[in-house]
Amino acid sequence: MGSIQLQDVRKSFGNIDVIPGASLKIEDGEFVVFVGPSGCGKSTLLRLIAGLEDVTGGHILIDGVDVVDTPPAKRGLSMVFQSYALYPHMSVRGNIAFGLKMARMPKAEIDRKVNEAAGVLNLTSYLERKPRELSGGQRQRVAIGRAIVREPKAFLFDEPLSNLDAALRVNMRLEIARLQKELGTTAVYVTHDQVEAMTMADRIVVLHAGRIEQFGSPLELYERPANLFVAGFIGSPR
Ligand code: ADP
Ligand code: MG
Numbered sequence: 584m585g586s587i588q589l590q591d592v593r594k595s596f597g598n599i600d601v602i603p604g605a606s607l608k609i610e611d612g613e614f615v616v617f618v619g620p621s622g623c624g625k626s627t628l629l630r631l632i633a634g635l636e637d638v639t640g641g642h643i644l645i646d647g648v649d650v651v652d653t654p655p656a657k658r659g660l661s662m663v664f665q666s667y668a669l670y671p672h673m674s675v676r677g678n679i680a681f682g683l684k685m686a687r688m689p690k691a692e693i694d695r696k697v698n699e700a701a702g703v704l705n706l707t708s709y710l711e712r713k714p715r716e717l718s719g720g721q722r723q724r725v726a727i728g729r730a731i732v733r734e735p736k737a738f739l740f741d742e743p744l745s746n747l748d749a750a751l752r753v754n755m756r757l758e759i760a761r762l763q764k765e766l767g768t769t770a771v772y773v774t775h776d777q778v779e780a781m782t783m784a785d786r787i788v789v790l791h792a793g794r795i796e797q798f799g800s801p802l803e804l805y806e807r808p809a810n811l812f813v814a815g816f817i818g819s820p821r
Contacts, residue, residue: 592643612767
């Protein structure tokens with residue numbers, strides 16, 4: 584379960600309307616990518632869904648329940664950031680388990696969940712290492728592991744691959760997309776990279792100056808771009 588609905592969501596900072604009014608519905612189990620140029624409001628929209636920013640107006644529904652007054656920790660979502668934000672003094676196991684320990688989950692259950700996540704992420708032989716002993720891709724997988732063990736209704740990714748080199752980025756794209764389908768967990772993924780959007784998404788939201796220019800499948804955007812901005816950004820002939 585993890586549908587996410589935005590109803591005329593607005594956000595201003597001071598007198599600047601960063602999101603003048605966004606409405607859309609992400610279905611349970613979908614992989615939706617927010618794409619658009621730097622500064623168009625992708626991170627802001629994601630942070631509004633996460634609850635890290637308060638809406639100026641409108642409503643956000645998760646599984647049909649309005650969460651605009653619900654604190655981030657109670658929304659049932661897990662965020663994965665570009666900077667992995669791992670605890671350097673803790674092992675991989677400790678990093679993945681941290682949120683569960685804070686929630687006072689019994690140790691046997693924590694171990695089971697951590698081992699399961701490590702298996703899915705190919706981290707089983709790295710569980711006792713420290714983050715500094717891992718490659719960039721492995722660190723990113725630890726960050727994803729931390730999100731997975733919390734069994735969220737949805738994953739929220741904010742440019743998780745932009746610190747990685749090009750070849751690794753292509754691998755991790757495929758890996759994240761495969762993992763999302765395997766788990767069946769809704770994902771909202773922010774990127775400024777059109778190729779990433781086109782290869783990973785079930786549906787893409789194209790943002791421009793805080794407005795949704797189009798919401799559709801990669802094929803729809805490619806074959807029937809709503810306007811010149813979408814056509815230019817996605818790079819289709821028109
Ligand atoms: P993106 O993630 O698409 O690059 P952001 O959502 O980070 O864009 O930013 C959208 C716009 O909102 C930018 O013009 C940015 O400067 C502005 N903005 C974001 N956060 C704040 C903030 N806390 N205070 C003031 N302006 C902000
Ligand atoms: Mg951003």
